[in-house]
Amino acid sequence: MINIVGALVFVLVAPVVGALVAGIDRKITAHMQGRVGPSLFQPFYDVGKLFEKEQAVVNETQIFYAICYLIFMIFTGALFFAGGDLLLVIFALTLAQIFLVLGAFAANSPYSYVGAERELLQILAYEPMVILTAVGMFMVTKSFNVSDIVTSTTPVVLLIPGIFFGFLYVLTIKLRKSPFDISTSHHAHQEIVKGVTTEFSGPSLGLIEVTHWYETVFLLGFIYLFFGFSPLIAVIAVIVVYLLEILVDNTNARVRWQLAVKSSWLIAAAVGVLNLAALYYVLGGLP
Amino acid sequence: MQLAQLLIFLILFPLITAVFMLFARKEREREGIVKLSALAIGLVTVWLLITTLDKGALNVGGLPAEPFTLLMFGIEMLIAVFILYLGIRSRKWLVVTLILVQSAMMVYFELNYSPSVEVSSNLFIDEFSNIMALIIGIIGSLICVYSLGYMKFFHERHPETKDRQNVFFFIMFVFLAAMFGLVFSNNIIWIYFFWEVTTLCSFILIGYTKTDEATTNAFNALWMNLLGGVAFAGAILYLAMFGNGIMGLSELLASGKVIALIPAALIGFAGLTKAAQLPFSSWLVGAMVAPTPVSALLHSSTMVKAGVYILVRLAPIFQSTATGYTLAMVGALTFLLASGIAISQSNAKRVLAYSTIANLGLIVACAGIGTYEAIWAAILLIVFHAISKSLLFLAVGTVEHGIRSREIDDMSGLIVRMPKIAAMMVIGIAGMFLAPFGMLISKWAAIRAFIDAPYGFLFVIILAFGSAITVFFWAKWMGKLLTVTTDGSSIEGQVDPHEWTALTLLAGLSLITTFVFPVLSVKLVEPFLLTNYGQVALLSQDNIIIMMLMLVLLVVLPLSVFLTGRKHRHVAPYMGGRTTTSDMRFSGSLGVQKKTVLSNYYLQDYFGEAKLKTWGVWLCSALIGIMFIVTAMRGVLP
Numbered sequence: 001m002i003n004i005v006g007a008l009v010f011v012l013v014a015p016v017v018g019a020l021v022a023g024i025d026r027k028i029t030a031h032m033q034g035r036v037g038p039s040l041f042q043p044f045y046d047v048g049k050l051f052e053k054e055q056a057v058v059n060e061t062q063i064f065y066a067i068c069y070l071i072f073m074i075f076t077g078a079l080f081f082a083g084g085d086l087l088l089v090i091f092a093l094t095l096a097q098i099f100l101v102l103g104a105f106a107a108n109s110p111y112s113y114v115g116a117e118r119e120l121l122q123i124l125a126y127e128p129m130v131i132l133t134a135v136g137m138f139m140v141t142k143s144f145n146v147s148d149i150v151t152s153t154t155p156v157v158l159l160i161p162g163i164f165f166g167f168l169y170v171l172t173i174k175l176r177k178s179p180f181d182i183s184t185s186h187h188a189h190q191e192i193v194k195g196v197t198t199e200f201s202g203p204s205l206g207l208i209e210v211t212h213w214y215e216t217v218f219l220l221g222f223i224y225l226f227f228g229f230s231p232l233i234a235v236i237a238v239i240v241v242y243l244l245e246i247l248v249d250n251t252n253a254r255v256r257w258q259l260a261v262k263s264s265w266l267i268a269a270a271v272g273v274l275n276l277a278a279l280y281y282v283l284g285g286l287p
Numbered sequence: 288m289q290l291a292q293l294l295i296f297l298i299l300f301p302l303i304t305a306v307f308m309l310f311a312r313k314e315r316e317r318e319g320i321v322k323l324s325a326l327a328i329g330l331v332t333v334w335l336l337i338t339t340l341d342k343g344a345l346n347v348g349g350l351p352a353e354p355f356t357l358l359m360f361g362i363e364m365l366i367a368v369f370i371l372y373l374g375i376r377s378r379k380w381l382v383v384t385l386i387l388v389q390s391a392m393m394v395y396f397e398l399n400y401s402p403s404v405e406v407s408s409n410l411f412i413d414e415f416s417n418i419m420a421l422i423i424g425i426i427g428s429l430i431c432v433y434s435l436g437y438m439k440f441f442h443e444r445h446p447e448t449k450d451r452q453n454v455f456f457f458i459m460f461v462f463l464a465a466m467f468g469l470v471f472s473n474n475i476i477w478i479y480f481f482w483e484v485t486t487l488c489s490f491i492l493i494g495y496t497k498t499d500e501a502t503t504n505a506f507n508a509l510w511m512n513l514l515g516g517v518a519f520a521g522a523i524l525y526l527a528m529f530g531n532g533i534m535g536l537s538e539l540l541a542s543g544k545v546i547a548l549i550p551a552a553l554i555g556f557a558g559l560t561k562a563a564q565l566p567f568s569s570w571l572v573g574a575m576v577a578p579t580p581v582s583a584l585l586h587s588s589t590m591v592k593a594g595v596y597i598l599v600r601l602a603p604i605f606q607s608t609a610t611g612y613t614l615a616m617v618g619a620l621t622f623l624l625a626s627g628i629a630i631s632q633s634n635a636k637r638v639l640a641y642s643t644i645a646n647l648g649l650i651v652a653c654a655g656i657g658t659y660e661a662i663w664a665a666i667l668l669i670v671f672h673a674i675s676k677s678l679l680f681l682a683v684g685t686v687e688h689g690i691r692s693r694e695i696d697d698m699s700g701l702i703v704r705m706p707k708i709a710a711m712m713v714i715g716i717a718g719m720f721l722a723p724f725g726m727l728i729s730k731w732a733a734i735r736a737f738i739d740a741p742y743g744f745l746f747v748i749i750l751a752f753g754s755a756i757t758v759f760f761w762a763k764w765m766g767k768l769l770t771v772t773t774d775g776s777s778i779e780g781q782v783d784p785h786e787w788t789a790l791t792l793l794a795g796l797s798l799i800t801t802f803v804f805p806v807l808s809v810k811l812v813e814p815f816l817l818t819n820y821g822q823v824a825l826l827s828q829d830n831i832i833i834m835m836l837m838l839v840l841l842v843v844l845p846l847s848v849f850l851t852g853r854k855h856r857h858v859a860p861y862m863g864g865r866t867t868t869s870d871m872r873f874s875g876s877l878g879v880q881k882k883t884v885l886s887n888y889y890l891q892d893y894f895g896e897a898k899l900k901t902w903g904v905w906l907c908s909a910l911i912g913i914m915f916i917v918t919a920m921r922g923v924l925p
Contacts, residue, residue, distance in 0.1 A: 002829050002833075054855075054856060055855040055856065056855065056856045056857070056858045057855050057856070057857060057858070058771075058857065058858060058859070058860050059771040059857070060854070060855065061769070061771055063855070064844070064845070064847070067844070067847075068844055071840065071844070072837075072840075075837065075840070079833060084829070084830075084833060085827075085829075085830050085833075087731055087734065087735075088722065088731070088830055088833060088834070091721075091722035091723075091727055091731065092722055092837065094721070094722070094758060095721050095722050095837070098721065098758075098762050098765075101762055101766060102762075102765065102766055102769055104766075105765075105766030105767070105769055105770050106766075106769050106770060106771050107770075107771075107860055108699075108700070108770045108771055108772055108773070108860060108871065108885070109860030109861055109862070110860070110862070110883060110885060111860075111861055111863075112860070113770075113885045116763075116766055117763065117887065117888045120758075120759050120762055120763055120888075121759075121888070123755065123758055123759065123762075124755050124756065124758070124759045127751070127754070127755035127758060128748075128751040128752045128754075128755045129751075131734070131747075131750075131751040131754065131755075132747070132748065132751050135734070135738060135744070135747050135751070138738060139738065139744075144735075193861060193863075198861055199860060199861065265752070268751070268752075269748070269752070272744075272748045272751070273745075273748060276744040276747070276748065277744065279744075280742070280744055
């Protein structure tokens with residue numbers, strides 16, 4: 001069941017792909033705003049520069065948490081691309097995310113502290129929907145294994161359209177895009193200095209950036225799962241979804257966290273109940 | 288007979304210790320007896336496990352019901368008189384009414400039906416009883432050892448409370464004896480007896496300090512548990528009148544749902560009260576007024592675990608019945624709402640209390656669903672919750688004596704002030720909500736069990752929300768502990784050696800059980816499921832390997848900090864450009880020096896206790912009403 005090659009490919013290739021996606025993102029965003037934008041490879045230059053800088057920290061434990069954040073994000077993605085259990089993947093993702101939060105708490109700085117609390121609010125907002133997504137996929141394909149879901153001939157997205165919509169909604173939170181970039185943002189217009197990453201600088205901030213590349217690729221892989229029945233449609237869907245996210249990012253202002261949590265929960269509850277109940281009856285009771 | 292001797296030893300030995308505690312007034316004597324007894328009880332439970340391993344369920348015949356049942360009846364009546372006296376003295380008429388009703392039922396039973404009751408074996412042991420015995424014997428004993436240090440300190444700190452440590456330790460050991468009795472009894476009348484003893488013990492322990500608040504809360508706990516007791520007595524009467532003289536647990540499970548469903552629902556109701564499910568959650572929260580080891584005992588190895596123990600025992604009866612589903616829904620809603628309330632609590636003990644109620648809710652939900660997968664999850668939840676929760680309570684108790692506060696916000700920077708205790712608390716908290724630790728494995732198993740059950744998707748949705756909430760309130764606490772402050776120094780030197788022993792062992796136990804849980808599952812839980820359901824839940828080998836990998840990473844990564852001793856340039860946190868001293872003081876307006884104070888989010892508007900509890904009480908009361916109605920209808924319909 002476990003495909004080591006998939007995991008290795010992810011570990012080696014994902015940062016490159018993730019950085020390129022970030023580069024394309026910036027380019028398109030710039031065009032939307034009537035700018036030329038930086039080079040496609042700008043993310044590489046930025047992170048390269050971060051690693052050249054001197055490591056300055058508030059205290060040593062921050063570096064530890066940044067490293068753990070990276071390692072467990074790689075672990076999450078590797079497990080996903082190795083075809084592992086989807087629920088375990090989600091739990092590993094939570095673990096990784098908690099390390100980022102702890103790193104922000106550890107600094108004992110007001111700004112990163114608020115960022116950490118807001119990061120937790122974001123987890124609170126997206127976690128139910130992510131778990132329900134895994135459950136929906138299980139109900140359709142009878143398996144939690146990514147390897148089984150992706151090779152399933154069932155058109156997953158057609159059976160769980162509600163869940164797909166709900167997942168897209170919280171994907172904006174996960175990708176740290178407006179209107180839900182409430183704990184930290186890629187844009188210059190910050191709300192609480194730099195939120196959760198305020199006290200990270202130099203190489204440790206570089207690690208967090210690299211982690212984000214890994215995370216992006218993992219999340220795009222998640223979108224692919226909905227369309228596993230046809231690789232061509234799947235790739236197109238992944239691209240369309242990401243372009244949609246960029247569009248949403250550039251056409252929406254940041255909302256208050258209350259709205260982010262409330263709306264994500266409402267959507268998760270609504271699509272969860274409706275879609276899963278419909279599936280339950282369509283599939284004749286029991287899986 | 289050797290097995291019978293072991294079981295009787297475990298029930299009687301703590302009782303003998305308890306009597307000694309009553310008369311041991313010197314500190315040295317008390318310490319000696321408690322430590323030796325704790326060691327003996329712990330070792331015997333392990334020995335019991337070794338001798339009964341791989342042997343399935345063993346009935347202990349040859350132990351006559353009389354005169355023991357009569358003796359128990361006599362003690363019950365004495366307890367009733369005692370409670371009656373206290374109730375009248377304190378003018379608690381609800382308690383008086385309940386104890387009168389309950390006693391009248393039992394007297395009626397004793398006079399009319401007692402001779403017709405036939406139970407093949409009064410005591411028994413199987414894998415589940417073994418697990419419970421280990422929890423009671425090891426964790427319960429460790430809590431008693433911890434109490435030695437804690438209570439000494441407690442009375443130094445609270446000179447206004449009369450030093451009744453002999454009574455305190457007496458009750459603690461009686462509690463352990465009653466719990467052993469409860470998990471080894473097959474005779475339902477015996478179970479009921481031990482059940483009532485735990486109710487009385489918790490009443491006395493909660494009211495230990497004799498303040499007005501403690502007395503009120505103790506009576507609050509008492510009436511709720513007595514209400515459960517009335518239901519339990521009702522189950523016994525029902526069985527006697529309509530159950531063809533069935534009075535054994537194994538006979539009840541074998542009798543089929545037509546006979547067993549109504550008594551199971553009544554006992555299930557008693558289980559809900561004891562496990563502090565909504566609408567009865569307030570007694571467990573109120574029990575926080577007692578000294579911390581009492582909370583640890585009530586929450587981890589005794590009392591509430593008696594409630595879920597009996598529900599898990601009866602689970603085969605609940606399986607795929609409307610009764611079971613409504614019961615499960617009470618548990619699931621309790622899980623969701625109690626987790627939500629935990630977000631809004633700033634007092635560490637109250638957070639722990641609501642988290643206990645929530646986790647018990649999950650166990651109740653699993654028991655109500657009653658499939659083999661759900662029971663697998665439920666038993667693992669019981670084990671992991673007992674370990675992590677006792678560790679957390681005891682750690683909070685020690686911290687409270689160190690920093691003189693139970694507020695989570697005051698624990699900021701605990702990793703600097705009490706590094707080892709904070710590390711243990713982090714282990715305990717991680718054990719409650721993070722992969723790859725125990726509770727998360729169990730939640731994972733619960734998700735899978737719910738999906739496979741009819742209408743299970745409703746439970747899965749509730750679980751998904753509840754588990755996100757859980758992450759929120761544990762993570763913010765963990766963050767508080769791990770904040771590195773610059774103005775503290777270690778004050779760990781004052782911690783009592785008894786407290787160290789218990790804490791270190793429990794922290795070690797949390798890690799070890801996570802490593803050996805596959806063995807626990809194969810050797811104990813799976814044989815139990817096979818006997819009772821004919822099916823076994825399995826976690827795939829791959830997943831276990833992956834989790835072990837995560838665990839190793841989590842253990843190894845912190846060590847790497849010690850390897851790279853390289854120091855980096857240290858800078859002050861960003862304070863918006865304001866001049867800030869190294870201990871985070873900055874000059875505010877008019878030159879006043881202010882200290883930076885950081886506080887957690889509690890989201891009172893959304894997760895406030897009053898609001899959620901009101902909802903929970905009404906919803907769950909309605910569900911319990913529905914549970915009884917559907918049970919009764921099934922009873923009359925063919």
